[in-house]
Amino acid sequence: MKILVCISHVPDTTSKINFTDNDTKFDTNGVQFVINPYDEFSLTRAMWFKEKQGASVTVVNVGNPTTEPTLRKALAIGADDAIRVNAEAQDGFFVAKQLAEVVKNGNYDLVLAGRESIDYNGGMVPGMLAAILDYNFVNGCISLEIEGTSVSASREIDGGYEKVVTELPLVIAGQKGLVEEKDLRIPNMRGIMMARKKPLNVVEPTEVDVNTSTSSFEKPAPRGAVKLIDADNIDELISLLHNEAKVI
Amino acid sequence: MSVLVFADSSEGKFKKPALEVVSYGKKVAEQLGSTVVAVTINVADASELYAYGAEKVISVSNDNLSTFNAKGYAAVLTQVAAQENATVVVVDSSVDGLYLAPLLAVNLNAGYASNVVALPSATSPFTVKRKAFSNKAFSNTEINTTIKVIGLAKNSYGVHENAVTGSSESFDAQISESDLKVKSVSIEKASGTITIADADIVVSAGRGLKGPENWGMIEELAEVLGAATACSKPVSDLGWRPHAEHVGQTGKPVAANLYIAIGISGAIQHLAGINASKVKVVINTDPEAPFFKAADYGIVGDAFEVVPKLIEKLKAFKQS
Numbered sequence: 001m002k003i004l005v006c007i008s009h010v011p012d013t014t015s016k017i018n019f020t021d022n023d024t025k026f027d028t029n030g031v032q033f034v035i036n037p038y039d040e041f042s043l044t045r046a047m048w049f050k051e052k053q054g055a056s057v058t059v060v061n062v063g064n065p066t067t068e069p070t071l072r073k074a075l076a077i078g079a080d081d082a083i084r085v086n087a088e089a090q091d092g093f094f095v096a097k098q099l100a101e102v103v104k105n106g107n108y109d110l111v112l113a114g115r116e117s118i119d120y121n122g123g124m125v126p127g128m129l130a131a132i133l134d135y136n137f138v139n140g141c142i143s144l145e146i147e148g149t150s151v152s153a154s155r156e157i158d159g160g161y162e163k164v165v166t167e168l169p170l171v172i173a174g175q176k177g178l179v180e181e182k183d184l185r186i187p188n189m190r191g192i193m194m195a196r197k198k199p200l201n202v203v204e205p206t207e208v209d210v211n212t213s214t215s216s217f218e219k220p221a222p223r224g225a226v227k228l229i230d231a232d233n234i235d236e237l238i239s240l241l242h243n244e245a246k247v248i
Numbered sequence: 249m250s251v252l253v254f255a256d257s258s259e260g261k262f263k264k265p266a267l268e269v270v271s272y273g274k275k276v277a278e279q280l281g282s283t284v285v286a287v288t289i290n291v292a293d294a295s296e297l298y299a300y301g302a303e304k305v306i307s308v309s310n311d312n313l314s315t316f317n318a319k320g321y322a323a324v325l326t327q328v329a330a331q332e333n334a335t336v337v338v339v340d341s342s343v344d345g346l347y348l349a350p351l352l353a354v355n356l357n358a359g360y361a362s363n364v365v366a367l368p369s370a371t372s373p374f375t376v377k378r379k380a381f382s383n384k385a386f387s388n389t390e391i392n393t394t395i396k397v398i399g400l401a402k403n404s405y406g407v408h409e410n411a412v413t414g415s416s417e418s419f420d421a422q423i424s425e426s427d428l429k430v431k432s433v434s435i436e437k438a439s440g441t442i443t444i445a446d447a448d449i450v451v452s453a454g455r456g457l458k459g460p461e462n463w464g465m466i467e468e469l470a471e472v473l474g475a476a477t478a479c480s481k482p483v484s485d486l487g488w489r490p491h492a493e494h495v496g497q498t499g500k501p502v503a504a505n506l507y508i509a510i511g512i513s514g515a516i517q518h519l520a521g522i523n524a525s526k527v528k529v530v531i532n533t534d535p536e537a538p539f540f541k542a543a544d545y546g547i548v549g550d551a552f553e554v555v556p557k558l559i560e561k562l563k564a565f566k567q568s
């Protein structure tokens with residue numbers, strides 16, 4: 001089995017979000033970038049298939065050279081090799097098209113991605129990629145087993161989960177549950193040393209129409225100060241929620 | 249030309265997001281000078297949608313689609329969109345909506361904007377406001393394609409009555425074997441509890457509760473309010489509560505009308521997932537807890553004293 005894990009390079013969850021150039025660009029000043037948290041679940045699951053079922057694991061990112069440390073981190077966790085498609089990620093469809101080329105050229109039969117990137121929260125790339133490739137697709141995936149080409153998986157639904165069966169080739173958008181959080185892999189010293197020698201191939205993008213573009217960013221309006229209510233005056237809270245906020 | 253909305257259903261009934269997308273679609277159609285067409289799958293009587301502005305309802309019934317199937321549903325919507333000459337297609341942001349929308353967008357060669365929170369601010373270029381950076385910002389996104397797919401964020405537009413005399417017709421969708429290659433085997437659902445996705449009110453508790461044995465009062469408070477229960481990440485990591493209750497940036501998003509946070513500090517990752525909720529109430533012993541900066545109403549106090557009193561007072565309020 002040839003596995004491709006799609007790695008999105010995103011601001012660390014504690015990042016302060018600011019914009020520059022008249023609110024048209026994300027201000028990366030002082031921002032620490034990490035592997036998208038959802039992709040960590042997929043990457044760890046991929047390592048399991050590598051160790052238990054002899055799969056090969058390639059990681060890929062569509063991005064400029066600044067994303068390479070993130071790919072190296074994925075190599076240090078245990079991926080065999082990495083590919084960077086040398087292009088600014090324009091929108092979900094653009095990224096999906098670039099990834100589709102990588103999948104076709106490398107004949108990957110399992111593509112593992114994350115439920116969404118925590119930066120633009122699109123939740124677009126995995127589904128679009130599956131549709132472009134005509135691969136089967138499971139979104140919000142919380143368990144995945146593969147025997148030969150037979151796949152059994154579960155996905156999260158409102159108030160529970162659904163078990164599904166399908167076949168390779170397949171795209172998965174994973175999240176917590178795919179592996180347990182305590183089992184998430186982090187790079188160790190040996191991994192980091194080995195990662196330096198692993199191949200990181202840079203490929204040029206194909207041309208794609210850009211379907212959507214961001215004209216500007218804005219921050220939420222500053223909120224009013226909290227109204228503090230005395231712990232002995234619960235009636236006031238109830239009255240505020242009923243009469244002022246009108247939510248009960 | 250038309251605006252197509254997908255009114256998702258569960259066991260033949262519409263949920264709030266379906267009524268919200270119809271309400272939204274009606275307004276978008278007004279902006280564009282066109283009409284709104286709602287599509288339903290395996291719903292016997294969809295006339296409820298007329299009250300929210302659906303001028304036309306297209307009903308698809310198909311035994312192969314008795315449970316949700318993303319590719320199959322996307323195939324149906326693709327065919328109806330072609331028949332109705334749709335230029336805008338609106339879906340909700342339920343787990344089903346998020347699953348099918350990217351497939352639909354590729355089928356239709358459409359630009360797709362997810363997490364949209366408002367009506368288009370302009371129709372040429374077609375511009376919508378979307379959530380980004382886990383609720384820490386918004387992006388104004390232009391969609392440049394002829395057909396546009398919009399994923400409407402839950403509770404962002406609201407349900408608005410707008411009665412029209414609608415008409416209904418059935419549509420015979422062509423579903424092929426290859427549309428059904430992901431097959432449902434079983435569905436496990438906790439019965440009788442309100443899910444975070446469905447709830448108007450969410451009662452959430454954190455590590456301040458000390459241990460799982462103390463959740464009785466949280467559940468009782470939720471019951472009095474008709475609310476869903478939720479928790480912070482460490483609480484689910486510790487196994488005090490099920491993973492499905494974990495809310496925040498890396499858990500479930502909460503876009504409720506009322507979010508009550510009890511013994512939760514208000515870390516940035518927690519707030520990122522619940523900020524889209526309209527009204528936030530915090531109960532915390534520590535007046536310096538960051539959550540107070542993000543809340544509308546706050547009580548500085550011990551949950552073990554405040555929550556039982558709140559339950560008692562709310563019961564009295566509900567009876568009056």
Ligand SMILES: Cc1cc2nc3c(=O)[nH]c(=O)nc-3n(C[C@H](O)[C@H](O)[C@H](O)COP(=O)(O)OP(=O)(O)OC[C@H]3O[C@@H](n4cnc5c(N)ncnc54)[C@H](O)[C@@H]3O)c2cc1C
Nearest residue numbers: 454455456480481496497498511512513515518533534551
């Ligand atoms: C990559 C990453 C992703 C994360 N994603 C999420 C996420 O999605 N969701 C999430 O929730 N967290 C997330 N976190 C964790 C987050 O940073 C915080 O650690 C977490 O939210 C804290 O949970 P808590 O508020 O329950 O616990 P604590 O921080 O321990 O806070 C407990 C609070 O309870 C109060 N308290 C104590 N006793 C009482 C009492 N008797 N009555 C009332 N109040 C009391 C205390 O004053 C304190 O404010 C993430 C962290 C990382 C690094």
Ligand SMILES: Nc1ncnc2c1ncn2[C@@H]1O[C@H](COP(=O)(O)O)[C@@H](O)[C@H]1O
Nearest residue numbers: 006061062113114116117122123124125
């Ligand atoms: N630029 C990118 N390069 C590689 N993979 C990506 C990229 N953007 C998104 N993905 C993958 O697609 C998933 C969903 O991302 P998104 O559609 O941006 O929310 C992520 O979790 C990644 O697995």
